[in-house]
Amino acid sequence: MTATPPAGDPALVGPPDPEHDPRASYALEPEYVAALTARLVATSGRTDAVRSPLNDAPLAHVPQSTPLDVATAFSRARQAQVAWARTSLEHRQQALLRLHDLILDRQDEITDLVVLENGKARKHAFDEPLHVALTARYYGRTTRRHLETRRSPGVFPVLTRAEVNRVPKGVVGIISPWNYPFNLALIDGIAAIAAGNAVVAKPDAQTMLSALLGAELLEEAGFPKDLWQVVAGPGPEIGGAIIERADYVCFTGSTATGRVVAKACADRLVGSSLELGGKNPLLVLRDADLEKAAEGAVRAAFSSSGQLCVSIERMFVADQVYDRFVERFVARTQAMTLGATLDWGNDMGTLTSQAQLDTVVAQVEDAVAKGARVLTGGNHRPDLGPYYFEPTILEGVTPDMTCFGKETFGPVVSLYRFHDEADAISRANGGLYGLNASIYSEDGRRARFIARHIKCGTVNINEAFAATFASLDTPMGGMRESGTGRRQGAEGILRFTETQSVATQRVMRIAPAFGMSDELYAKVMTTNLRILKKLGRA
Structure with a gap:
C-alpha cells in the first residue's frame, strides 16, 4: 500500500509549518469559525473542542447549549414556521433550487470541512455536497407533486367533493451523526422545510462546523433565518429537551440510542424516523463479473473508512468463483492509496475518533485470537494518522467472534463461501439488522428476484450502495433493527406532514x-x- 504526501495549502486553513509535520498545520481561520458558530443558540459559556482526526489537533472551540437554549430555539422556530407554512409551494421550490446551486458553487469549502472534521478521503467527502445538492434539486422539482391538495372520490358523485391536504407537522427535531456530517445534517431537514416545517438541529459534537455551514447556505438560499435553528451539546444533556418539544423527530445513529429516542417519542405520541445500525451483506453469485464485483466490493467495504451506515461488512461468495474473486478483491485492496490529508487521490481516509479505532482494533484482535485469518490489512497506522486503520479483509470468521454479528463501523469485512443461493439468502438475512445489501450477477432478472427475499430496506445490484442512495425518488431506510421510516422520495417528505381530509357536501345531506x-x-x-x-x- 502507498501513502500520499500531506496537503500543501488547503482552502480555509493556515499555511504549513515547515519545521513540523505539515499535517499538524491544519487550522481554521478564527474569523471563519466565529462566523459559523455565531449561528448557534448557545449561552452556557462553555465550549467544546472540535479536533481533526487528520492530526488530533483542535480545529475550533464550539459554544455549548443548555436545555433553556433548546427551548429558545424551538420558540424561534415555531414563530418562523407559522409564516413559512403560508408560503407557496413554488416559493419553497425556488429556494431549494437556489440551495442546489450554492452547494455546487461552494463544494470545495464544504469538502474541506468534511475532511477536516471527519477524516474521510476527499473523494468520499465530495459525495456529501453532491448528495445534498441532488436532494435539494429533487424536492425543488417535486414538492408540488407530493404536497398539492389531491381530489378524491366523494361518497356521492357530484354531490360530495372530497380533498386530501398535507399539513406540516410544525417543528422537526433532527439529531444527526458525525459520519456524514454535511449530508445527514441537511437531507432530512430539506424535506421537512419543503413540507412547510421548521427545524431544530443537533449535529454531533465532532462535526458541528459542517452542519453550521449547511445552515448558513440555507439562509443564503433565501430560507428565513429562524426557520433552521442549531444547538450544540451532548445528547444526554440536550437530546431529551429536543424530543420533549419536537412535533416529529429524525434520528440517525446507533440502534441502542434509537430505542431510547423511539420510546421517548412514543410517550409523547409524536412520530419519528430512525436510521440505525447495520451488518450489511454483499452476495457474489456464480455468474458475476468478477472484476466488476471486486471493484465494487472495495467501495462497498472501504468508502468513508467503512464508517457508512450502508457499508458492507459481510461478503458471501459462491464456491464456484470464491478463489478467483478473493484474489481480485485482495489485490485491489492492497493497491489502494492510503492517506489522511485534504488532497484528492486518497482511496481511503482515517477513522474519525479514538473510540472508533478502539472498536475496530478490538474486533480484529478478537477474530484473530479465535482463529480468523487476515488476508490483508489488520494494522493500526499511526504514521498516516492517529486513528488510521488499514483496510482489512478477514476469512474464517465464526459466530463466536465479535465481528461476526456486531456492527464494526470501520474498514473491516469478512468473507464467507456459500454452496447455493438459498443458503446465501438465509445467511445474508441472519442477525437482527436489515439496512442495505448488494448482489453481483450478470443475470439481472435473477438478482432482482433474490433481492425480494433479502430483508433489507435497500438492495443494490451490480453496485455497492450508490445506485439506491443516489436515486432520490426511491425511499431509503432500514428493516428490523436497522430502523423505522424512510428518507428520500415521496415517503421522505410525507412523513413530515399530517393528512387532513376535507369533504364538502352539496344539495342533499347524508341523513x-x-x-x-x-x-x-x-x-x-x-x-x-x-x-x-x-x-x-x-
Missing part, C-alpha cells in the same frame, strides 16, 4: 330528509350502494 323515515332511508342507501357498485365506484 334522512324530506320526512323520510329512518327505515326508508336505510333502504334507499342500500339501493344506492348497489348501484354505485355496478357503476364501478370505489
Whole structure:
C-alpha cells in the first residue's frame, strides 16, 4: 500500500509549518469559525473542542447549549414556521433550487470541512455536497407533486367533493451523526422545510462546523433565518429537551440510542424516523463479473473508512468463483492509496475518533485470537494518522467472534463461501439488522428476484450502495433493527406532514330528509350502494 504526501495549502486553513509535520498545520481561520458558530443558540459559556482526526489537533472551540437554549430555539422556530407554512409551494421550490446551486458553487469549502472534521478521503467527502445538492434539486422539482391538495372520490358523485391536504407537522427535531456530517445534517431537514416545517438541529459534537455551514447556505438560499435553528451539546444533556418539544423527530445513529429516542417519542405520541445500525451483506453469485464485483466490493467495504451506515461488512461468495474473486478483491485492496490529508487521490481516509479505532482494533484482535485469518490489512497506522486503520479483509470468521454479528463501523469485512443461493439468502438475512445489501450477477432478472427475499430496506445490484442512495425518488431506510421510516422520495417528505381530509357536501345531506323515515332511508342507501357498485365506484 502507498501513502500520499500531506496537503500543501488547503482552502480555509493556515499555511504549513515547515519545521513540523505539515499535517499538524491544519487550522481554521478564527474569523471563519466565529462566523459559523455565531449561528448557534448557545449561552452556557462553555465550549467544546472540535479536533481533526487528520492530526488530533483542535480545529475550533464550539459554544455549548443548555436545555433553556433548546427551548429558545424551538420558540424561534415555531414563530418562523407559522409564516413559512403560508408560503407557496413554488416559493419553497425556488429556494431549494437556489440551495442546489450554492452547494455546487461552494463544494470545495464544504469538502474541506468534511475532511477536516471527519477524516474521510476527499473523494468520499465530495459525495456529501453532491448528495445534498441532488436532494435539494429533487424536492425543488417535486414538492408540488407530493404536497398539492389531491381530489378524491366523494361518497356521492357530484354531490360530495372530497380533498386530501398535507399539513406540516410544525417543528422537526433532527439529531444527526458525525459520519456524514454535511449530508445527514441537511437531507432530512430539506424535506421537512419543503413540507412547510421548521427545524431544530443537533449535529454531533465532532462535526458541528459542517452542519453550521449547511445552515448558513440555507439562509443564503433565501430560507428565513429562524426557520433552521442549531444547538450544540451532548445528547444526554440536550437530546431529551429536543424530543420533549419536537412535533416529529429524525434520528440517525446507533440502534441502542434509537430505542431510547423511539420510546421517548412514543410517550409523547409524536412520530419519528430512525436510521440505525447495520451488518450489511454483499452476495457474489456464480455468474458475476468478477472484476466488476471486486471493484465494487472495495467501495462497498472501504468508502468513508467503512464508517457508512450502508457499508458492507459481510461478503458471501459462491464456491464456484470464491478463489478467483478473493484474489481480485485482495489485490485491489492492497493497491489502494492510503492517506489522511485534504488532497484528492486518497482511496481511503482515517477513522474519525479514538473510540472508533478502539472498536475496530478490538474486533480484529478478537477474530484473530479465535482463529480468523487476515488476508490483508489488520494494522493500526499511526504514521498516516492517529486513528488510521488499514483496510482489512478477514476469512474464517465464526459466530463466536465479535465481528461476526456486531456492527464494526470501520474498514473491516469478512468473507464467507456459500454452496447455493438459498443458503446465501438465509445467511445474508441472519442477525437482527436489515439496512442495505448488494448482489453481483450478470443475470439481472435473477438478482432482482433474490433481492425480494433479502430483508433489507435497500438492495443494490451490480453496485455497492450508490445506485439506491443516489436515486432520490426511491425511499431509503432500514428493516428490523436497522430502523423505522424512510428518507428520500415521496415517503421522505410525507412523513413530515399530517393528512387532513376535507369533504364538502352539496344539495342533499347524508341523513334522512324530506320526512323520510329512518327505515326508508336505510333502504334507499342500500339501493344506492348497489348501484354505485355496478357503476364501478370505489
